[in-house]
Amino acid sequence: MMITNAPPWPNGAKCAVAFTFDLDADSILHLSHHASADTRIAQTSALRYGPEIALPRLLSIYREFDMRQTFFLPAWCMERYPASVEQILDDGHEIGHHHYLHEHANTMNAEMERYWFQRSKEVIISMTGQPPRGYRAATYRFSRNTLDILIDEGIRYDASLFGDDVPYVIANARGRTYEIPSHYGLDDWPHYQFSRDFDTLMPIKSTRGRLARASAIRKLISYMHNKGSVWFATLEEIADYLTELERTGQWHPRIDQLPYYSGPIPELGKVEAENAT
Numbered sequence: 001m002m003i004t005n006a007p008p009w010p011n012g013a014k015c016a017v018a019f020t021f022d023l024d025a026d027s028i029l030h031l032s033h034h035a036s037a038d039t040r041i042a043q044t045s046a047l048r049y050g051p052e053i054a055l056p057r058l059l060s061i062y063r064e065f066d067m068r069q070t071f072f073l074p075a076w077c078m079e080r081y082p083a084s085v086e087q088i089l090d091d092g093h094e095i096g097h098h099h100y101l102h103e104h105a106n107t108m109n110a111e112m113e114r115y116w117f118q119r120s121k122e123v124i125i126s127m128t129g130q131p132p133r134g135y136r137a138a139t140y141r142f143s144r145n146t147l148d149i150l151i152d153e154g155i156r157y158d159a160s161l162f163g164d165d166v167p168y169v170i171a172n173a174r175g176r177t178y179e180i181p182s183h184y185g186l187d188d189w190p191h192y193q194f195s196r197d198f199d200t201l202m203p204i205k206s207t208r209g210r211l212a213r214a215s216a217i218r219k220l221i222s223y224m225h226n227k228g229s230v231w232f233a234t235l236e237e238i239a240d241y242l243t244e245l246e247r248t249g250q251w252h253p254r255i256d257q258l259p260y261y262s263g264p265i266p267e268l269g270k271v272e273a274e275n276a277t
C-alpha cells in the first residue's frame with residue numbers, strides 16, 4: 001500500500017467514500033456583490049438551480065443507492081431555502097457548518113469569526129434539532145483562529161484542509177479535532193466550473209447537479225457499488241468510527257500541530273523589501 005497509517009475501515013472495506021456537497025446557492029453572490037446582487041437576475045437564477053433543481057436530483061441518486069451523505073450549507077441558505085433543509089434531513093443526511101453567508105474566516109478577526117460561527121450554529125440547532133458535528137470553511141479559508149473555535153464549540157471534525165490522504169488530527173495547545181481531508185483534485189469546482197456541456201463551453205455555477213454532471217456522479221457511485229469493498233458514509237459516521245478505533249487502540253492518527261507559523265517569516269519580509277527596491 002502506498003498510503004501509510006490508513007484506518008482499518010469497517011467490514012474489510014478498502015476505503016471510505018463521502019460525497020460532500022456544499023449547497024451555497026446565491027449566498028456567494030450576496031457576499032461578493034452586496035449592493036447589486038438584487039439586480040443580477042441571471043446569476044441568481046443559475047445559483048438557485050442548486051437548491052431548486054440539483055438538490056432533489058442528487059437526493060434521488062442517493063435514495064437509489066440507499067446512501068447517507070453530508071451536505072454543508074451556509075446558515076443563511078438554510079433560512080432562505082428551508083424546503084431544501086427538510087429534504088436533506090428527511091432522507092437522513094447530515095448537515096454541516098459552512099458559515100453564515102459563506103464569509104471567509106481568514107479575512108475576519110477572531111471575535112467576528114466566533115460571532116458568525118455561533119450565529120450559524122444557532123440556525124443549525126433550531127432547524128435540525130442538534131448542533132453541527134462537522135465544519136467546512138467557506139472556500140477552504142480556514143483561519144489562524146478557526147481551530148480554537150472548533151474546539152470550543154465541540155466540533156468533532158473539520159473538512160477544510162488537505163494535509164494527508166487519510167484522516168488525521170489537527171491540534172493546538174487548546175485541544176484537537178479530526179481532519180477528514182480533501183484535495184483540490186477531488187473538488188469538482190475547478191473541473192466543472194468551465195467544462196463542456198453538450199459540446200458548448202458554459203460557465204456553470206451550480207456545478208454538480210447539472211444533468212451531465214449528475215449523470216457522471218451516478219455512474220461513479222454505481223461503479224463503486226459494483227466494485228464492492230467501499231464504505232459509503234457521512235463524515236459524522238467516519239468521525240464516530242475513528243473515535244472508536246482510537247478508543248480501542250486500533251488506530252493512532254498522525255497529529256498535525258497548528259498554527260504552522262505564528263506570523264510572517266521575518267527573513268522573507270527582508271527579501272521582499274530588497275526585491276521592492
Ligand SMILES: [Zn+2]
Pocket residue numbers: 022023024098102138139
Ligand atoms: Zn461553499
